[in-house]
Amino acid sequence: MAIEIKAPTFPESVADGTVATWHKQPGDAVKRDDLLVDIETDKVVLEVLAEADGVMGDIAKAEGDTVLSGEVLGSLKDGEAASAPAAKPAEAKAEAAPAAAESTDEPMLSPAARKLAEENGLAAADISGTGKGGRVTKEDVLNAVEAKKNAPAAAPAAKPAAAPAAVAVGEGDRVEKRVPMTRLRARIAERLVDAQSSMAMLTTYNEVNMKPIMDLRKKYKDLFEKKHDGVRLGFMSFFVKAATEALKRYPAVNASIDGNDVVYHGYQDIGVAVSSDRGLVVPILRNTEHMGLAQIEGTIADYGRKARDGKLTMEEMTGGTFTISNGGVFGSLLSSPIVNPPQAAILGMHKIQERPMAENGQVVILPMMYLALSYDHRLIDGKEAVSFLVAIKELLEDPARLILDV
Template identity: 55%
Template sequence: MATEVKVPVLGESITEATVGEWLKKPGDAVAVDEPIASLETDKVAVEVPSPVAGVMGEQVVKPGDTVQVGALIAIIEEGGAAAAAPKAAAPEPARAEAAAPAPKVEAPAAAPANDDHIMTLSPAVRRLVLEHGLDPSAIKGTGRDGRLTKEDVLAAAEGHKAETPAAAPAAATVLAPVGARKEERVRMTRLRQTIAKRLKDAQDTAAILTTFNDVDMTAVMEARAKYKDLFEKKHGVRLGFMGFFVKAAVMALKDMPAVNASIEGEEIVYHDYVDISVAVSAPNGLVVPVIRDAQDMSVATVEKTIGDFGKRAKDGTLKMEEMKGGTFTISNGGVFGSLLSTPIINPPQSAVLGLHRIDERPVVVNGEIVIRPMMYLALSYDHRLIDGREAVTFLVALKNAIEDPTRLLIDL
């Protein structure tokens, strides 16, 4: 009995996907709920499980094909056993004459070297012939059927050097280098296509401007060093920097609600909640899950949420609804070593905060030059909605909260 495997429901408003790869080959045994294929949607990769136990049958679609929700993609044959892998073909018996060295075959009468003759040689031999400027038709081949070997060419090159007088060599034709110059063409994943389209649409639609500031990380680093062990023991998660930045962003967004707003048609939509999108790394690129109601979360809850997002992004188990919405984005390029960047907003949001690596730099404090761990901050925003004054004020409020974390406790 055969069972049809169809594209499952992928989420609200998602009607199609791209076949990423087949995880099982025809003839392979499959168990109930074992993944047999992966599909790529606009957001994440989704695995398609087998509805029954049996044997992988016909694969109706190929990797790269676009399929609709509910479309037939494969057949599972129930009750059978996996087909045995075909036996490897027995090696061809060695020819008797191979036991003895092949006799040298005189090459035909010398003829002018030409490209056609060179192209019949193996790549390694052809490269040596070109490097030494030799005529392959004038070299005796000791390989099978009189073919030239690398040793033949090298021997001919040595003989050519011995015969050539020490006089200045005649001008030789300059040949293009011959080597392994490979190109590979890989179809863009649906996720990468969607990222590209959304980023370009953002540039075409919004009036994007970026403003910068820097922040002294001394206070946060000292607090983290002092409390990280107790924090992890109590909450079961490591104390990172993102918890501080999310809480500081929430406080700054309350002061500058336009940075947390969005444009819909000719209206500005202000939100009384803060849903922060955080960019996390996944195998197929960055994904941006959303921390809902960040204004109600503690630092510990933020760190737990981000840690869970990161783990499930690598596993490919993030859900569609977890990446929808968001009123503001934080992207931490510092984890990859970025010094400074101009991030692009994530529509319909109007602003994105870029974090960068921490470097020790000389700064002036109370009239003295001191070394402090500094980080550059970048806020890209839609100038149609957010003025420069609001953008700068937001960054200053964020900077003040990070440099004096006590402000986070008293909302100052």
């Protein structure tokens, strides 16, 4: 009895998917819950697991094929049906072994030839027999021994001749590699182009003195990690909390446009841009107004691991009312992030750089970071955007404001 392997049911926002990788091939043994195939969609990679023990049957959709929700990908032979086919290869190998042994003993060696061959470490297959019926004679063995002695001298002479050809391919040829764009990368490209063509996008900049946050982190990071079971205190949690507070004060930045309507969200779901081998993904921290620093840091670390392993779920990637992107981890000093529709704004963090600054009439060296807020000018006025960014700056430069709500 064969069990159909079907594509998972895609969410409404996903029309179809692409077969990314088959982890089992026809004839492979399969255990229940083994990973059979990865389906890549516009947002995440979905895994299809085996429903029962058995043997992999025919594959209906090859790697690279487009599949719809619930479409048949292949078949899995269940345990009983698979037992017979599974035994056949073993039987075939057992039958093939004697046959191979017989063919190895051909051609036949005379007693003197066999003894001479064994003394020189030669197998029967290494010797060409010229005797009656293909029998190997003593002279045939002597000829094979002589050929073996000459073989090592010929081999090194051939190797240097091959080396220049390999070098020439690397040095002289103009190599190009053409690979199809992944669905995720294609979707990212599409959304970025749509955002720039459909929004009145504008970016405002400011800078923040990171010394107060750095001093606070240095003072409490060990105690924080010990109390919260190894969760490390980073900078991102402070930015998430500051952004959450600023979004409460300026609800238009937390809103979105739906046709001719403006939707004001009474919650803060902040997306954190995470780089992965497959491209940029933005998992969502939900209800950040109710999250503490430790919960934020722990969730972000978990999302980072899932992004690297391709394990982020559709639910973790869907929604979001605001996004924070940290190009500073890659050394970016200043950039203009692109808004992630249908959101109305995105905050860009950058590299912390020591710079001479004027403070109380004195020039001091401070760790400074440029901040960038890109926003949809159709919904957010310049005054509102600048005030929002200044609020984040003030909250970060005086972290006590986050606690006192001032």
